[in-house]
Amino acid sequence: VIAWGRELLAGLRTIACADTKSVFGRERSDAAIIGDSLGRPEAFEAIFDRHFDAVQRYLARRAGTSRADDLASATFAVAFERRRGFRAAASSARPWLFGIATNLLRNELRTEQRSLSAIGRVASEAGRGDADAAMLEPPDLPALLAVLDADQRDVLLLYAWEGLSYREIAVALGVPVGTIRSRLARARVRLRAELGGRRDAARTDRQEVTE
Amino acid sequence: MSNELDQVRDVRPDVPLPTSNARDAAREQLRMAVAREVNAAPRSSAPVASGRTRHRQRRQLGAVLTAATSVAVVVGVGAIVMLSHPRGHQSTGVGHAAEVRGAILDQSGGALAVTRPAVNVLINPARLPGSVQLRADVYGRLAHILGTSTKVTTCPIPGHATQRLANIRCIVAQSQVRHGTAAVTVAVGVSPGARRQIVQSRQLPGVATKRVKERAYPHGDLAAQVIGTVGSIPSNPDPGASAQVSIGQTGLESEYNRFLRAGDNLRTSLNQRLQQAGQRALQEAIDNNPPANGGAFVALNPDNGEVYAMGSLPTFDANIVTKPISAAAYHQLTNPASNFPLINRAIQSAGPTGSTFKPITETAALESGAWNVNDIFDDTGQFCVSGQCRHNSGHAVDGALNLVDALRVSSDDFFYNLGARTNADPTTHPNGGALQRWAHSFGIGEPTGIDLGGEASGNLPSPRWRARVDQLELDCEHGTGPYNGHPRHRSCGIADGRPWSIGDNISLAVGQGDVQVTPLQLAVAYSAIANGGKIVRPHLGLDIENSSGTVLQRIDPPSTRRININPVYLDTIGQGLHDAAQTPGGTSDDVFGNFPETVYGKAGTAQYNGQQDYSWYACFVPATATSKPIAVVVTVEQGGFGAVAASPVAREILSQWFFGNPGKYVAGNSTTL
Numbered sequence: 001v002i003a004w005g006r007e008l009l010a011g012l013r014t015i016a017c018a019d020t021k022s023v024f025g026r027e028r029s030d031a032a033i034i035g036d037s038l039g040r041p042e043a044f045e046a047i048f049d050r051h052f053d054a055v056q057r058y059l060a061r062r063a064g065t066s067r068a069d070d071l072a073s074a075t076f077a078v079a080f081e082r083r084r085g086f087r088a089a090a091s092s093a094r095p096w097l098f099g100i101a102t103n104l105l106r107n108e109l110r111t112e113q114r115s116l117s118a119i120g121r122v123a124s125e126a127g128r129g130d131a132d133a134a135m136l137e138p139p140d141l142p143a144l145l146a147v148l149d150a151d152q153r154d155v156l157l158l159y160a161w162e163g164l165s166y167r168e169i170a171v172a173l174g175v176p177v178g179t180i181r182s183r184l185a186r187a188r189v190r191l192r193a194e195l196g197g198r199r200d201a202a203r204t205d206r207q208e209v210t211e
Numbered sequence: 212m213s214n215e216l217d218q219v220r221d222v223r224p225d226v227p228l229p230t231s232n233a234r235d236a237a238r239e240q241l242r243m244a245v246a247r248e249v250n251a252a253p254r255s256s257a258p259v260a261s262g263r264t265r266h267r268q269r270r271q272l273g274a275v276l277t278a279a280t281s282v283a284v285v286v287g288v289g290a291i292v293m294l295s296h297p298r299g300h301q302s303t304g305v306g307h308a309a310e311v312r313g314a315i316l317d318q319s320g321g322a323l324a325v326t327r328p329a330v331n332v333l334i335n336p337a338r339l340p341g342s343v344q345l346r347a348d349v350y351g352r353l354a355h356i357l358g359t360s361t362k363v364t365t366c367p368i369p370g371h372a373t374q375r376l377a378n379i380r381c382i383v384a385q386s387q388v389r390h391g392t393a394a395v396t397v398a399v400g401v402s403p404g405a406r407r408q409i410v411q412s413r414q415l416p417g418v419a420t421k422r423v424k425e426r427a428y429p430h431g432d433l434a435a436q437v438i439g440t441v442g443s444i445p446s447n448p449d450p451g452a453s454a455q456v457s458i459g460q461t462g463l464e465s466e467y468n469r470f471l472r473a474g475d476n477l478r479t480s481l482n483q484r485l486q487q488a489g490q491r492a493l494q495e496a497i498d499n500n501p502p503a504n505g506g507a508f509v510a511l512n513p514d515n516g517e518v519y520a521m522g523s524l525p526t527f528d529a530n531i532v533t534k535p536i537s538a539a540a541y542h543q544l545t546n547p548a549s550n551f552p553l554i555n556r557a558i559q560s561a562g563p564t565g566s567t568f569k570p571i572t573e574t575a576a577l578e579s580g581a582w583n584v585n586d587i588f589d590d591t592g593q594f595c596v597s598g599q600c601r602h603n604s605g606h607a608v609d610g611a612l613n614l615v616d617a618l619r620v621s622s623d624d625f626f627y628n629l630g631a632r633t634n635a636d637p638t639t640h641p642n643g644g645a646l647q648r649w650a651h652s653f654g655i656g657e658p659t660g661i662d663l664g665g666e667a668s669g670n671l672p673s674p675r676w677r678a679r680v681d682q683l684e685l686d687c688e689h690g691t692g693p694y695n696g697h698p699r700h701r702s703c704g705i706a707d708g709r710p711w712s713i714g715d716n717i718s719l720a721v722g723q724g725d726v727q728v729t730p731l732q733l734a735v736a737y738s739a740i741a742n743g744g745k746i747v748r749p750h751l752g753l754d755i756e757n758s759s760g761t762v763l764q765r766i767d768p769p770s771t772r773r774i775n776i777n778p779v780y781l782d783t784i785g786q787g788l789h790d791a792a793q794t795p796g797g798t799s800d801d802v803f804g805n806f807p808e809t810v811y812g813k814a815g816t817a818q819y820n821g822q823q824d825y826s827w828y829a830c831f832v833p834a835t836a837t838s839k840p841i842a843v844v845v846t847v848e849q850g851g852f853g854a855v856a857a858s859p860v861a862r863e864i865l866s867q868w869f870f871g872n873p874g875k876y877v878a879g880n881s882t883t884l
Contacts, residue, residue: 041245048241053229056237060226069229070465070664073237077469080244108460145219160219191215 030093034086044080047093052076055097058162062105071108075101090171095164099172102154147194152187155180225693232658244469246764247755309474311424315438315463316478318519318753320760322429323438323481324464324529329425330406332357332398332418334383339417350379353418356408357398400425428529434486435529436555437521437663437751439464462555463751466662470755475763479751480517485510488867490522492860495876496847497524502823503850506857507556507730509749510864513738513831513842516747516768518661520864521731523556525549556846558661561669561727565815565853565884566621567829567844568722570740570784571650572629573614577780579645581632584783587611594627596713601627604816604884618787618813621798621883623721630713630720637674637711646719647673652774653736654746655728660771661749670727672719674711681706721884723818733829734844740784741811741833741842744774785833788813792830798881799828802858808869809836812861814853816884824884826850828857832865841868854879 030047037044055075059068078100079086079093086096145153158164158172166184170177315324332353339346354361359378366381367373368388376384379397386395401409406420426441439462467477489508497503510520531540543549554560576582592608593600601623603609609622617625635644642648650656656671670676686692687703718724731749738747752766790796792803792812803810812830819825831842843861850856859878866874 041248044245045238045241048238052234052237056229056233057226060229061224065226066665068226069233069236072229072233073240073664074465074468076237076241077244080241081469156219160216161223188215191219195215195218 029091031086031089031091034083034093037080037083041080044083047079047097048076051094051097054094054162055101058098059101059105061161062157063108067108071101071104074104078104087171092168095168095171098158098162098164098168099174102158102172106150106154147190148187152183152190155183156187156191159184221696232660236660240466240469247469247473309472311474312426312441313471313474313476313758315467315471316476316756317481317483317486318479319483320478321483323434323479323483324426324428326424327427329400329423330403331396331421331423332401332405332409333394333421334379334397335392335394335417335419336383336387337392337417349415349417350377352412352414353397353409354379356405356412357401358405359398394419396421399423430483431528431530432526433483433490434481434520434522435526436462436523436553437481437557438462438529439466440529440532461553461665462663465664467752467755474758476756476758476760478753478756480512480519480753481521481751482519482868484871485520485864485867486522488873489520489860489864490524490526492863492873492876493522493524493845493847496826496845496850496856496860499876499878500826500847500850500856503826503847503856505550505556506826506845506847506850506860507560508843508845508860508864509557509730509734510841510843510868511734511738511747511749513741513747513840514745514834516735516738516749517753518749518751519841519868521555521557521751523554523560525552527552555663555665556848557730558659558663558666559729561667561729561732562819562825562846563724563726563817564722564728564733564827564829565817565825566623566626566722567733567813567815567827567853568720568726568728569618569621569626569813570788571653571655571736572626572633572646572720573618573784573787574653574776574780575633575645575649576629577614577783578649578776579633581645582614582629584779585613587613588617588622588625588628590617590622590624592624594624594631594717596627596631596717599714601717605882607883614783615787615790618784619790619794619797621791621814621881623884626720627717630717633720634713634716641673641675641678643673643675644716646716647671650719650726652746653739654732654771655726655736659729659731659735659749660768661731662752662766662768666731667727667729669729669732670725672715672725676725677706677711677715681708681710684708722815723884730844730846733827734842737829737831737844738842739774739776740781740788741831741840743778743781744776746771746774785811788830798883799854799858799879801881802854802862802877802879803830806862806865808832808865810865812858814858814879814881814883816851816853818884823849824851826853826856828853828861830861830865832869837869839868841865852879852882852884854881854883 030050033043033046037047052072056068056072059071059075062068063071075097079097082100086093090096145156148156154173155169158169159166164172166177166180169180173180312326314322314326317323334353339349351361354377357379361377363375363377364381365373366376366384368385370388374381374384382397383395386393401420409415409418409420412418428435428438440460441464463477463479464471470477489510493506493508497506505524507523508520509518509522511518527544532544544552573582577584589611590603590609592606593602595601603623607620607622609616609620609624612620612622612625616622630646633644633646637643650671656669658666658668660666682692684703684705685708686694687697687705688700690697690699715724719726722728735747735749739745748768748771750766750768754762754766755764756762788811789809791814792799792810793806794800795804797804799812799814803812810830810832812828815827815829817825817827826847827845829842829844832840834840843864845857845860845864847856847860855878859876862877863873866872
């Protein structure tokens with residue numbers, strides 16, 4: 001009976017720790033929860049609860065809802081596996097999660113998955129897909145953003161759409177703040193050129209193929 | 212003053228909150244990863260403990276997780292993981308990719324996806340010779356060793372004028388536009404001889420070989436969309452700088468990536484021979500019924516949702532997609548003219564189902580009291596309401612019909628009548644009436660929750676749905692709401708702006724118009740009729756095994772729910788479905804009449820504007836008639852009448868299942884919808 005009681009107590013303690021509030025009723029930081037999850041993996045679900053919607057919507061803005069569901073799911077699975085690499089100095093996990101999401105998204109766009117989104121578009125034009133989702137995407141957006149390279153586009157959208165600070169974007173993408181600053185500045189120059197109709201200027205700095 | 216940043220902010224898409232379905236699915240994924248780690252005890256971070264203590268710790272963790280699982284089931288989340296308690300399993304270390312990605316197996320352990328060693332050839336552009344001539348020499352020598360063509364062909368390069376380059380040079384040029392001077396893989400899986408020549412040559416500066424593990428699909432295009440493909444992601448956020456790890460991209464490769472990358476195998480419920488028979492029969496149906504150009508089938512256990520076969524045509528060879536892909540092959544896969552081979556039509560293509568929808572209508576009419584089992588309808592060949600008349604296909608006059616007769620001959624007039632009788636006043640019932648309520652409970656309009664990503668929800672038309680698309684059309688035309696700031700249009704083609712009418716309900720009653728259903732959704736609905744009202748959650752994963760075949764975890768998702776249908780009504784519907792398939796006058800009797808098992812089946816013909824009709828067939832052999840119950844749904848895009856194109860495929864699948872061979876291709880000739 002004593003052993004059983006001890007086991008029960010230990011179980012209860014485990015469950016109590018899973019609470020995202022500390023004993024003083026303050027919200028525990030993401031860093032603290034991730035720290036816990038190293039010993040108790042199931043604690044990581046609190047990170048999911050806090051950030052899933054934000055991550056999914058970020059991805060939906062960039063890849064459409066249907067792809068975003070999968071990518072957001074993958075983001076948290078990858079985050080869970082890489083949680084040992086989370087830097088405790090960053091109290092919020094959100095920039096880190098956005099970074100993982102951005103990588104997955106990039107990979108998605110780079111591989112054959114690109115064709116799936118193309119399929120989605122074509123299918124909805126034919127009236128057989130999710131017409132609403134496809135129609136909601138502003139038509140001039142791809143054109144506007146296509147002039148940017150992937151690095152610049154990631155920084156720009158994390159900054160302008162998601163409202164991350166330079167420092168947070170630096171954490172997300174794993175590069176120095178200075179690099180973020182310069183990427184954003186270059187993105188703005190390119191955009192200004194496109195929007196101002198100075199297309200010739202933009203075209204000349206496009207990289208030449210060496211062959 | 213508006214600057215460029217403001218303009219970017221202005222085009223920020225307004226996206227809704229994620230659906231609870233998406234959230235649940237993602238949570239389930241996470242829980243599987245968590246369970247995987249918990250199961251892989253002892254954990255390295257745990258203090259060294261005696262065997263006894265460690266055993267107790269594991270039990271505690273198990274208790275907590277089991278509690279969480281039960282709670283999840285109670286609140287309807289439906290956790291997928293059932294924890295077994297693997298004893299003595301030594302994990303390779305969770306959180307790190309194993310050296311060899313686990314295999315995907317069929318029901319009996321046959322390999323569907325495996326990992327094997329291979330040698331790739333890379334070019335490092337920065338180390339190529341400086342002069343154009345010397346570079347050309349390197350390319351020429353390498354092409355000779357690899358046996359690839361040196362003939363120049365069209366080489367499209369994104370953002371640049373198309374050039375004419377030989378194969379290897381084209382791959383390098385395409386890579387340089389995207390990735391600068393990063394090393395580029397120009398050949399995969401080269402022979403040992405070629406590898407030796409490259410390694411020993413002193414005249415190939417900038418060329419290197421690399422030993423890799425290659426993902427291979429021994430059966431090529433068999434269930435390719437279901438098994439899925441793998442790609443690579445940088446394991447470090449700085450792209451290009453680091454080693455790559457393999458990650459599942461689509462299908463089962465993606466869904467069970469956590470386990471596969473840790474080196475464990477996934478055993479699925481797929482039956483290889485059934486899958487082969489299905490794909491072959493579907494291809495035959497497509498070839499026999501021009502202009503048919505695609506289709507899908509699914510075969511599952513109607514009692515527990517285990518998917519035995521799931522196919523989608525056109526398909527592709529998954530071995531092509533896992534390797535760096537040539538521009539031509541990529542184009543072939545993505546070109547609309549190829550009709551989208553990457554799509555899994557069984558779960559991603561939703562459309563009207565034609566008359567295969569009628570059993571759902573029947574349930575709604577009976578359960579709501581709009582119609583009684585013995586009521587008779589006189590089918591005069593046309594059905595008129597509000598001054599508008601509709602006809603049976605071919606203006607057939609079927610005379611006095613009860614419910615069983617109506618399914619057997621597939622009288623549209625009979626079901627138009629039920630559609631009219633189950634229509635509800637849109638002002639008091641914005642979600643529709645009995646038809647919508649019952650269709651919804653059969654799972655129409657919602658993903659089934661199968662363990663594959665990207666499943667379509669389809670659409671269940673209701674007054675509320677119509678009001679929403681009408682509003683969207685208005686917003687799009689006027690540049691308001693979600694289209695704020697966009698140019699005005701005369702028409703956006705989203706909806707025609709008319710309110711919900713009784714005609715909408717009449718169309719739904721016969722599975723035409725705006726209803727959109729995937730083959731898998733229909734299979735789940737027919738399974739419910741076969742099993743007495745259980746809405747199963749279809750699934751492909753059976754268990755996770757280690758490399759020696761020991762089961763680490765069972766995957767046993769619970770049924771999502773049970774619906775209460777009066778057994779008398781179920782009998783009536785079953786009788787109608789059986790008569791349709793296996794009694795004289797039944798619409799598919801010429802296909803199944805002489806089939807030695809008791810088949811319950813319905814043909815459907817879905818009408819599309821500007822396209823040939825889509826052919827459907829849905830059927831089952833229930834547990835009351837066999838020890839091997841099965842439900843099958845087949846659709847042939849632009850295949851024409853259901854009995855003609857889709858039913859022969861269903862017959863071959865059933866024949867393979869029960870008798871071990873697909874038998875003859877037997878097409879029917881009913882011209883009902």
